[in-house]
Amino acid sequence: xxxxxxxxxxxxxxxxxxxxxxxxxxxxxxxxxxxxxxxxxxxxxxxxxxxxxxxxxxxxxxxxxxxxxxxxxxxxxxxxxxxxxxxxxxxxxxxxxxxxxxxxxxxxxxxxxxxxxxxxxxxxxxxxxxxxxxxxxxxxxxxxxxxxxxxxxxxxxxxxxxxxxxxxxxxxxxxxxxxxxxxxxxxxxxxxxxxxxxxxxxxxxxxxxxxxxxxxxxxxxxxxxxxxxxxxxxxxxxxxxxxxxxxxxxxxxxxxx
Ligand SMILES: NC(=O)c1ccc[n+]([C@@H]2O[C@H](COP(=O)([O-])OP(=O)(O)OC[C@H]3O[C@@H](n4cnc5c(N)ncnc54)[C@H](O)[C@@H]3O)[C@@H](O)[C@H]2O)c1
Numbered sequence: 001x002x003x004x005x006x007x008x009x010x011x012x013x014x015x016x017x018x019x020x021x022x023x024x025x026x027x028x029x030x031x032x033x034x035x036x037x038x039x040x041x042x043x044x045x046x047x048x049x050x051x052x053x054x055x056x057x058x059x060x061x062x063x064x065x066x067x068x069x070x071x072x073x074x075x076x077x078x079x080x081x082x083x084x085x086x087x088x089x090x091x092x093x094x095x096x097x098x099x100x101x102x103x104x105x106x107x108x109x110x111x112x113x114x115x116x117x118x119x120x121x122x123x124x125x126x127x128x129x130x131x132x133x134x135x136x137x138x139x140x141x142x143x144x145x146x147x148x149x150x151x152x153x154x155x156x157x158x159x160x161x162x163x164x165x166x167x168x169x170x171x172x173x174x175x176x177x178x179x180x181x182x183x184x185x186x187x188x189x190x191x192x193x194x195x196x197x198x199x200x201x202x203x204x205x206x207x208x209x210x211x212x213x214x215x216x217x218x219x220x221x222x223x224x225x226x227x228x229x230x231x232x233x234x235x236x237x238x239x240x241x242x243x244x245x246x247x248x249x250x251x252x253x254x255x256x257x
Contacts, residue, residue, distance in 0.1 A: 008033035016094035018046030020195035024222030068121030118163035175243035191249025215251025
């Protein structure tokens with residue numbers, strides 16, 4: 001049965017692959033045998049580090065520059081993958097920006113910044129990837145990284161939460177739209193994992209609140225996303241799963257006082 005989780009011969013793109021969670025996902029997918037295109041938007045250092053780590057373990061990786069807000073730069077990056085490997089089986093959308101600006105103070109610029117990266121960009125990237133999968137008649141898997149803030153409102157992260165709520169709907173919409181083409185679209189809904197985009201938000205007081213509201217009473221660790229990620233990425237392991245939004249949150253979303 002372990003064979004059904006193998007990604008040997010598959011190609012995956014990870015947008016946000018230089019980030020904390022995205023980086024862990026790069027390593028998990030490479031560990032399962034996939035070749036990985038690691039996307040970065042500005043500074044290549046994080047992506048190059050992930051690439052080196054993949055190669056150290058005998059894997060194959062490339063880095064791609066693309067700002068997810070810019071459709072043209074995304075198209076060029078996917079074209080590069082096509083040129084190098086002539087296929088794309090898996091896309092992981094893990095870019096993300098966050099802010100704690102109170103609702104009444106949010107500027108249009110900040111609203112657009114968060115929505116453009118977390119939601120609009122994910123739409124354009126998914127559409128380009130799906131087009132590539134459809135043209136090559138591949139059974140594709142697109143995995144969006146949502147958040148536990150996407151459902152019942154989480155304090156302090158207003159615009160971010162709305163972008164993730166939109167992502168949940170978009171995940172189901174794309175799943176419905178592309179099921180006839182054998183492309184599955186699902187989302188992972190992480191709870192709380194210390195990372196770059198939430199470093200300032202996770203104060204001591206907030207951490208205590210989070211732990212009190214998490215059945216397991218602790219943060220998640222990046223590699224605790226790996227099992228569900230590989231399951232969703234593998235067409236042999238999750239061939240009948242699409243439109244799903246899977247929480248990995250230590251029980252956060254199933255808990256009340
Ligand atoms: N860390 C958590 O607790 C948590 C919880 C729920 C969901 N998430 C989601 O997980 C994903 C990864 O975030 P993380 O927590 O690892 O944070 P992170 O800050 O470490 O990573 C964010 C990534 O987004 C990329 N990015 C930012 N702007 C971009 C742009 N314009 N174009 C392309 N990429 C861009 C960054 O380069 C980075 O790789 C995000 O979607 C985030 O919303 C994280």
